[in-house]
Amino acid sequence: MRTKRLLVFLLIFAVLVFMLAACGSSEKSGDNSTESQPEEKVSESKSEEVVTITYARGKDITPATQKMLEAFEDKYPNIKVNYQEMPSQSDQQHNAFVTALSAGDDSVDVYRLDIIWPSEFASAGWILPLDDYFSEEEREKFLQGPIQGCTYNGSIYAVPLYTDAGVLYYRKDLIPNPPETWDELYSIGKKLMDEGKVEYGFVFQANQYEGLVCNVLEYIHSNGGKVIDGSNVVLNSENAIEALNIFKKMLDIAPEGVTTYIENDGGVMFQEGKVAFMRNWPSWWSKLNSDESAVKGKVGVAPIPKGPNGDATGKATLGGWNLAINKNSKNKDAAWTFIEFMTGEEAQKIQAIEGGFLPVRQNLYKDADVIKANPHFESMYDVLVNALPRPVSPFYPKISESIQINTHKFLMGEIDAKTAIENMAKEIQEILEQ
Amino acid sequence: MQKRRSIKSTGIPENILGYLMVTPALLCILLIAIFPIVRTFSLSLTDMKMQFPDAAKYIGLNNYVKLLKDERFWNATCNTLFFTIVSVAMELVIGFTMALVMNMPFKGRGLVRAAVLVPWAIPTTISATMWKFMYHDQFGVINDILLRMGLIDQYKPWLGSTLSALWCAIIADVWKTAPFMGLLLLAGLQTIPIELYESATVDGAGRIRRFFNITVPLIMPTMLVALIFRTLDAFRVFDLIFVMTGGGPGNSTETLSMYAYTMLFRNLDFGLGSAIAVLIFIFVFLISLIYIYLLNIQND
Numbered sequence: 001m002r003t004k005r006l007l008v009f010l011l012i013f014a015v016l017v018f019m020l021a022a023c024g025s026s027e028k029s030g031d032n033s034t035e036s037q038p039e040e041k042v043s044e045s046k047s048e049e050v051v052t053i054t055y056a057r058g059k060d061i062t063p064a065t066q067k068m069l070e071a072f073e074d075k076y077p078n079i080k081v082n083y084q085e086m087p088s089q090s091d092q093q094h095n096a097f098v099t100a101l102s103a104g105d106d107s108v109d110v111y112r113l114d115i116i117w118p119s120e121f122a123s124a125g126w127i128l129p130l131d132d133y134f135s136e137e138e139r140e141k142f143l144q145g146p147i148q149g150c151t152y153n154g155s156i157y158a159v160p161l162y163t164d165a166g167v168l169y170y171r172k173d174l175i176p177n178p179p180e181t182w183d184e185l186y187s188i189g190k191k192l193m194d195e196g197k198v199e200y201g202f203v204f205q206a207n208q209y210e211g212l213v214c215n216v217l218e219y220i221h222s223n224g225g226k227v228i229d230g231s232n233v234v235l236n237s238e239n240a241i242e243a244l245n246i247f248k249k250m251l252d253i254a255p256e257g258v259t260t261y262i263e264n265d266g267g268v269m270f271q272e273g274k275v276a277f278m279r280n281w282p283s284w285w286s287k288l289n290s291d292e293s294a295v296k297g298k299v300g301v302a303p304i305p306k307g308p309n310g311d312a313t314g315k316a317t318l319g320g321w322n323l324a325i326n327k328n329s330k331n332k333d334a335a336w337t338f339i340e341f342m343t344g345e346e347a348q349k350i351q352a353i354e355g356g357f358l359p360v361r362q363n364l365y366k367d368a369d370v371i372k373a374n375p376h377f378e379s380m381y382d383v384l385v386n387a388l389p390r391p392v393s394p395f396y397p398k399i400s401e402s403i404q405i406n407t408h409k410f411l412m413g414e415i416d417a418k419t420a421i422e423n424m425a426k427e428i429q430e431i432l433e434q
Numbered sequence: 435m436q437k438r439r440s441i442k443s444t445g446i447p448e449n450i451l452g453y454l455m456v457t458p459a460l461l462c463i464l465l466i467a468i469f470p471i472v473r474t475f476s477l478s479l480t481d482m483k484m485q486f487p488d489a490a491k492y493i494g495l496n497n498y499v500k501l502l503k504d505e506r507f508w509n510a511t512c513n514t515l516f517f518t519i520v521s522v523a524m525e526l527v528i529g530f531t532m533a534l535v536m537n538m539p540f541k542g543r544g545l546v547r548a549a550v551l552v553p554w555a556i557p558t559t560i561s562a563t564m565w566k567f568m569y570h571d572q573f574g575v576i577n578d579i580l581l582r583m584g585l586i587d588q589y590k591p592w593l594g595s596t597l598s599a600l601w602c603a604i605i606a607d608v609w610k611t612a613p614f615m616g617l618l619l620l621a622g623l624q625t626i627p628i629e630l631y632e633s634a635t636v637d638g639a640g641r642i643r644r645f646f647n648i649t650v651p652l653i654m655p656t657m658l659v660a661l662i663f664r665t666l667d668a669f670r671v672f673d674l675i676f677v678m679t680g681g682g683p684g685n686s687t688e689t690l691s692m693y694a695y696t697m698l699f700r701n702l703d704f705g706l707g708s709a710i711a712v713l714i715f716i717f718v719f720l721i722s723l724i725y726i727y728l729l730n731i732q733n734d
Contacts, residue, residue, distance in 0.1 A: 098484070207682060257570070412686075
């Protein structure tokens with residue numbers, strides 16, 4: 001009797017488990033039949049054959065990607081795009097791509113790469129050099145920071161799709177003039193907190209992940225520090241140590257949990273009107289000014305503040321995404337047609353107007369339609385020109401990891417600023433020498 | 435009859451035929467179990483990096499020497515051991531209690547047995563995300579409950595402190611896997627003949643005496659099997675911590691599998707990553723040996 005019951009019980013359970021397993025695998029829609037004719041020449045003329053290319057990018061929370069793809073398929077009816085959505089965290093996309101590419105996978109033709117990956121993917125031989133497709137003349141029409149990030153050993157491996165740089169959002173209704181230095185930011189934030197006008201002075205991204213590197217480098221770069229100069233590690237300096245201490249001071253006016261925050265956590269709090277300042281990416285502008293935002297129309301954008309030993313302006317960390325072609329792709333020409341369109345003026349305008357993404361083409365910062373939809377873009381141009389990239393190296397993930405772990409240990413109070421900087425400098429030196 | 439004759443007609447001696455017939459299975463095992471282990475081991479003796487796959491060369495045991503001197507490796511080992519021991523011990527106690535309750539006759543027992551298993555049926559990544567929300571420092575339900583009970587005076591970032599983050603992961607793991615332990619132990623309890631308890635009662639043994647002299651020794655083999663499953667599982671913990679903390683804060687929750695994964699698939703350092711994987715294999719192998727030894731003692 002008892003055993004019978006247990007048996008029934010186990011049976012039900014097995015069915016449940018089976019159902020869960022079935023749910024897991026049903027997402028694959030089996031649309032990988034890339035109909036490619038041998039040695040196809042995608043003549044723009046009446047090629048009867050329809051080519052399907054697969055484009056992988058992280059989730060786009062705006063309608064921009066969808067609209068760009070529609071515009072592309074209207075213009076090139078003989079190329080169909082299979083859009084493969086990836087998780088939104090950059091690290092997770094990296095690991096998924098790396099796993100596929102290192103196994104010689106050819107199911108994806110066009111990858112969207114974070115600005116820190118091209119040198120790694122290029123040195124591993126996973127992506128196609130684009131020198132033949134992407135002329136030097138054409139490259140000059142782009143912002144130069146992103147072009148640098150896509151160049152490895154003198155060859156260009158990716159085309160910038162949109163760019164990004166850290167900015168300071170502030171509550172224009174509470175703060176008449178945005179702060180120019182970190183000290184000013186701290187005292188304004190503290191004052192507003194003490195007066196009870198906001199719950200917290202400042203939010204940023206201090207979880208142990210890639211975003212922490214972007215944040216801490218802004219303090220270091222804005223205080224006259226530098227990580228790598230040529231092939232030498234020059235991180236170990238008084239300026240860098242001072243910068244780290246300024247960073248830690250900001251924890252006083254931030255929520256206690258900020259060391260677990262990524263972009264979205266702080267963004268939501270700022271949107272609810274709980275915070276005076278926020279360091280985030282420009283793409284948050286449209287969300288902060290949407291109808292569900294409590295701070296709609298009360299948000300200002302300013303450059304990142306500077307430290308006591310920095311240059312005239314603060315230095316934002318350059319982000320941004322780029323398109324590259326899988327070396328094993330069976331539809332390289334179609335893939336290039338796609339990239340050319342996506343980074344061309346027409347698509348870039350759609351992307352800026354529908355999604356608020358920063359265009360990669362210089363002339364669009366003077367384009368009336370773009371500026372009308374994004375009035376803050378005009379001032380962004382200077383921020384972008386001043387923004388500094390993260391260290392460019394095929395071993396960037398290891399460098400990033402060293403910065404993440406040591407910075408986070410420092411913020412948690414396990415080591416002091418001097419030790420953190422010394423550890424990073426030593427580890428990065430070892431990484432570059434290997 | 436027909437079949438036996440055809441075997442004989444091949445003229446192959448029976449024992450060789452036997453080997454022939456298990457060969458496909460052996461080949462399968464060789465391909466999917468032995469080959470990856472050997473391949474991982476041989477990779478761990480090189481400095482293979484995916485960024486420059488052609489520059490890889492044999493470097494002997496250097497990766498292992500490097501790891502033994504590596505503070506991060508020992509930190510990950512300690513975290514893994516701490517996580518394994520504490521979570522498995524808690525699961526054993528809670529699971530055993532659950533099993534004892536579920537084994538008692540009461541109304542709605544079937545429903546309770548089913549309900550208890552719900553946490554185990556939820557995929558780990560989903561339950562990890564759920565716990566992450568519950569621990570959140572701004573809108574987490576755990577902060578809300580503790581604050582209402584007066585145990586804390588303000589919301590705390592549970593996953594943001596080196597003191598509490600690993601404990602948070604352990605609690606989430608115990609919540610998820612104690613039911614599994616409970617179910618296995620319940621199956622063990624049901625094999626104990628009721629007559630034993632009856633005669634013990636007649637002989638005047640009390641409740642506690644019956645528990646320690648009948649239940650515990652008779653359930654021991656089942657318990658050891660359940661413990662093997664859970665210990666090995668807990669030792670390889672990955673998804674739960676990956677989702678909840680990503681190894682932070684300050685690397686205080688990084689486990690061995692996460693370290694191996696990071697080295698292999700984030701840093702593309704296949705040599706060092708494989709060496710960590712081999713060490714995990716050795717640890718797991720040792721743990722299994724200890725359990726098998728204990729099981730053998732039981733059987734004698």
